[in-house]
Amino acid sequence: MNTNNTEEAKHEGEEALGGVTGERGGGAAASEEVVLKKGPWTAAEDAVLVEYVTKHGEGNWNAVQRNTGLARCGKSCRLRWANHLRPNLKKGAFSSEEEKLILELHAQYGNKWARMASLLPGRTDNEIKNYWNTRVKRRQRQGLPLYSDEPDRSNVATPPPNNASHQFEFLHHHHYQHALPSPSPQPQYSPLSSPLQPKPAISDPMIPLSSPSSSVTSSHSFIFSRPAPLLSNPLNFKRFRTSTGFPLRVAPNTIVTSSSLPGQPMTPPPQSSIGFSRFGYTGQVNSGLSHNIYQAPLLEYDNRGGALNQFGNPPPKLLELSSNQFSPHHQPNNNIMQTESNKFNMQMNHTDDRMKNSCGGRDGGNNNGFLGDHFYEVQSLTPGHQAALKKRSYFYTDEGNDLDGHRGFDDLPLNSSNWPSNNAELKLKEEAQYMSKSMNDDISSMMDVMPSSLSVSDWPASNATEASNNNFQSSDVIIPDDNFGLDSKPIASLFPTSTTTTNHNDNSGCYSWDDLPGFC
DNA sequence: AACGCGGTCAACCGCGTCACT
DNA sequence: GAGTGACGCGGTTGACCGCGT
Incomplete structure (x- = not known):
């Protein structure tokens, strides 16, 4: 196999390939047992990969190893390319705008890093994930709610961490103004709650999470009596x-x-349209x-x-x-x-x-x-x-x-x-x-x-x-996915099982946020 | 200088999905 | 329908760095 290494594997690849000791270049049988390298990529390896992708395009990542002798598995190649080598990657800290967007997207999609990345030009899911996890840790330590429009900076107004009602008002005002039938009682939030992941009181499958349009309509209004917990995936x-x-x-x-809403509700087009x-x-x-x-x-x-x-x-x-x-x-x-x-x-x-x-x-x-x-x-x-x-x-x-x-x-x-x-x-x-x-x-x-x-x-x-x-x-x-699209499993990592899996558990790993500590 | 700590980043791992045979 | 390979993706881990003590 490796004896078929193409020319491109030869030039810059020599050094990169040298990262693997011993196995390569052995007998024919041994070549099947290439020990793939792990760990940080070298510049030479990068060069090999870049050249390969430039010539052959993305995909078929396992072929990279076969065709270039690069001692990296396909997954590793893909990851390296996606996260570091492909063009137009943005490096550096997230801008405040990006941070805000991440907040919003996470509120909407949960831990769907790839999806979020698709909406953040030049950013990778890994970046976003790391950023988010860092943020989560920090804010957890600080006892702050994740879902505020504070772009993780100190100079932005933050909802009072210990006043659930105020938090709601803050978030309600700054993020979503659900012009909905007033929930009763007034929702309360734990510091870990997300106003963007409201728990609908109506089992409407079309509930738009954080939907501006929800403030517009009446025929399908739904009540968010309580937000979904933080760190859950709002949608699976x-x-x-x-x-x-x-x-x-x-x-x-x-x-x-909500301020971006048009002056008037959108007029539904004819259904046929x-x-x-x-x-x-x-x-x-x-x-x-x-x-x-x-x-x-x-x-x-x-x-x-x-x-x-x-x-x-x-x-x-x-x-x-x-x-x-x-x-x-x-x-x-x-x-x-x-x-x-x-x-x-x-x-x-x-x-x-x-x-x-x-x-x-x-x-x-x-x-x-x-x-x-x-x-x-x-x-x-x-x-x-x-x-x-x-x-x-x-x-x-x-x-x-x-x-x-x-x-x-x-x-x-x-x-x-x-x-x-x-x-x-x-x-x-x-x-x-x-x-x-x-x-x-x-x-x-x-x-x-x-x-x-x-x-x-x-x-x-x-x-x-x-x-x-x-x-x-x-x-x-x-x-x-099932369970109303609320995948609460991640919550389990935050709360003792005994408190997260009690009531309202439908045997499918769905937790009720009512059971979570910190919720009213 | 040494140490601890937290943050950041890169990479790996495991699992799920899909296409193909 | 089962098996297999490729790929996508979320979670996790570990190395590195900066900072404070």
């Missing part, structure tokens, strides 16, 4: 792939602040304010269940985009993204590696628009790469430049006639139907946990409204 996302994999449209600067791209719905995208486009959790819920009933169509295969499933040729040119306050948006589309790495998640499991933008034209990819691009797509649409079938948000024609009608789509529909059923199952289990005042049958209306209140084209659909 399931991932799905789609050829239309584009990421959530998050308007970072407006994501949570509510779009679920590619699946038979026509898509009408309001070119309105950016804050209306980020409601991924909401929309995903919509897609999953309600929309099916509402429109008589099965929901699409629910797709969460793996964080970077962006069209290689994605052009950030739609109105949605180009809002007044979202300088981030453009950056996201242009520089976010994950988004640009079109296929398969964080490092672009197969290939990348990133390379298309910066190193290659995607069209120039080798056949092997193009094949790889197809590999992990649900359907490969041989449409134009979308080699991987992943199409950028903006690339999507809103006319359903442009969408493929093929077996893959049918497959997706079947899956969607299955998932719709699964959702009902999930809902059933949720009911055990969260009493609902809204029946499941009410969802469609909510869906329609919510969907229409959010400029939305979603092929990037996140589906909350």
Whole structure:
């Protein structure tokens, strides 16, 4: 194997490869037993990897070792590339804006670092994760709430740590003004609670976490009687792939602040115009304010269940985009993204590696628009790469430049006639139907946990409204896992098991926050 | 100077998912 | 349907650094 090392492995690689002692270069049999190096990468190793990726593109990471002799496993190569070597990585401390965005995104998505990274141009999930963990530790020590809009700096107003009511007011004011039926009693928060992860009193599957639109509507209002605990994953996302994999449209600067709401509630478009791209719905995208486009959790819920009933169509295969499933040729040119306050948006589309790495998640499991933008034209990819691009797509649409079938948000024609009608789509529909059923199952289990005042049958209306209140084209659909999408498992690390798993535990690892110490 | 501590960062590990056979 | 490989991703760990004592 290693005797086949290509020339590229020879030049700069010599030194790097020398990091492994003994095994390489042995007999034929021994070559199969290359001991992979661990630990910090050397510059020589980096050079080898960079060169390889430059030539062959991302993906097929195990081939790196095979073809270059680099004594690193594929995973290590991928990680090294994704976190350190790929172009346009931002280094250095997070800006206050980024910090704020991280806060907001974490409030919305929980520990979905990759997803968050997809919305932070040039940042990696690892960076964000490290940052967050540091923050968590620090604030835990300080007894401060995590979810304040304090960007982890001391010069920003902080809610009084020991006054739950004040905290709520602070956060309520600064983050989310849920114009909802007033919860009763007034929610109280522990220092570890998140106002952005409210516990709905209504088991509405379309509950938008931290949704500005929630302050707008009435037909599907929901009550957040209490926030979800901190450090939990507010949503336990399931991932799905789609050829239309584009990421959530998050308007970072407006994501949570009610002040960014338009002067008037969004007028829901006719139901017929509510779009679920590619699946038979026509898509009408309001070119309105950016804050209306980020409601991924909401929309995903919509897609999953309600929309099916509402429109008589099965929901699409629910797709969460793996964080970077962006069209290689994605052009950030739609109105949605180009809002007044979202300088981030453009950056996201242009520089976010994950988004640009079109296929398969964080490092672009197969290939990348990133390379298309910066190193290659995607069209120039080798056949092997193009094949790889197809590999992990649900359907490969041989449409134009979308080699991987992943199409950028903006690339999507809103006319359903442009969408493929093929077996893959049918497959997706079947899956969607299955998932719709699964959702009902999930809902059933949720009911055990969260009493609902809204029946499941009410969802469609909510869906329609919510969907229409959010400029939305979603092929990037996140589906909350069971337990209402509240994955409370991480909480267990913070609280004694005896106190976190008592009541309201539905045997699936779901904890009630009522049982948590520190909650009223 | 030595030590402890906390913060940061890079990397590894394990598991889940998906595609392919 | 099972097995396998590749990949994605979250959690964890350990090295390193700066600072205070």
